[in-house]
Amino acid sequence: GQNIDQPTEMTATEGAIVQINCTYQTSGFNGLFWYQQHAGEAPTFLSYNVLDGLEEKGRFSSFLSRSKGYSYLLLKELQMKDSASYLCAVMDSNYQLIWGAGTKLIIKP
Amino acid sequence: DGGITQSPKYLFRKEGQNVTLSCEQNLNHDAMYWYRQDPGQGLRLIYYSQIVNDFQKGDIAEGYSVSREKKESFPLTVTSAQKNPTAFYLCASSIIAQGVGNEQFFGPGTRLTVL
Numbered sequence: 001g002q003n004i005d006q007p008t009e010m011t012a013t014e015g016a017i018v019q020i021n022c023t024y025q026t027s028g029f030n031g032l033f034w035y036q037q038h039a040g041e042a043p044t045f046l047s048y049n050v051l052d053g054l055e056e057k058g059r060f061s062s063f064l065s066r067s068k069g070y071s072y073l074l075l076k077e078l079q080m081k082d083s084a085s086y087l088c089a090v091m092d093s094n095y096q097l098i099w100g101a102g103t104k105l106i107i108k109p
Numbered sequence: 110d111g112g113i114t115q116s117p118k119y120l121f122r123k124e125g126q127n128v129t130l131s132c133e134q135n136l137n138h139d140a141m142y143w144y145r146q147d148p149g150q151g152l153r154l155i156y157y158s159q160i161v162n163d164f165q166k167g168d169i170a171e172g173y174s175v176s177r178e179k180k181e182s183f184p185l186t187v188t189s190a191q192k193n194p195t196a197f198y199l200c201a202s203s204i205i206a207q208g209v210g211n212e213q214f215f216g217p218g219t220r221l222t223v224l
């Protein structure tokens with residue numbers, strides 16, 4: 001079966017760095033997405049990786065290792081507004097998105 | 110402004126009643142999707158449409174129905190056959206359905222509560 005695993009919840013301090021991991025087992029691979037979702041709101045796109053390596057976009061970076069079925073989202077200089085759930089999703093061989101349950105990130109002052 | 114709208118934000122229905130959730134997009138996207146989000150679970154695909162007048166079942170289509178008569182609109186009906194309809198429903202769209210790197214844009218969601 002297809003499976004996406006991410007930690008349920010993480011806590012970090014304002015101004016610090018946090019890494020959210022995602023491991024996957026899917027039927028085929030056409031890229032990995034990270035979305036941010038504030039409580040009760042729509043998910044918003046953060047990043048897309050299809051090749052191995054690090055993609056940097058401002059305070060957020062995303063890494064992919066296809067051989068290990070592994071990705072992480074790195075958030076730097078954490079701000080209170082970064083408190084949200086972070087969703088990992090993999091596009092399978094049928095171009096369908098398989099979603100993880102999300103990681104709730106709590107930022108403390 | 111381009112985007113996706115869903116209405117209403119909150120919806121309450123009695124058990125046994127059918128209810129239709131609205132989804133409209135003005136992004137000129139071909140593909141549209143309906144997901145269901147439950148606590149502690151990933152988004153689950155209900156139905157998707159790649160083009161007008163065509164739609165496909167997702168992983169949990171039982172008890173739901175859709176139509177795609179216009180490119181901009183993809184309403185979802187939650188029927189009385191759906192055993193556990195209380196959930197947060199998200200509509201999304203993308204430029205095309207089958208494309209690498211094809212991000213999906215989401216509407217604000219409808220929280221349906223069946224009493």
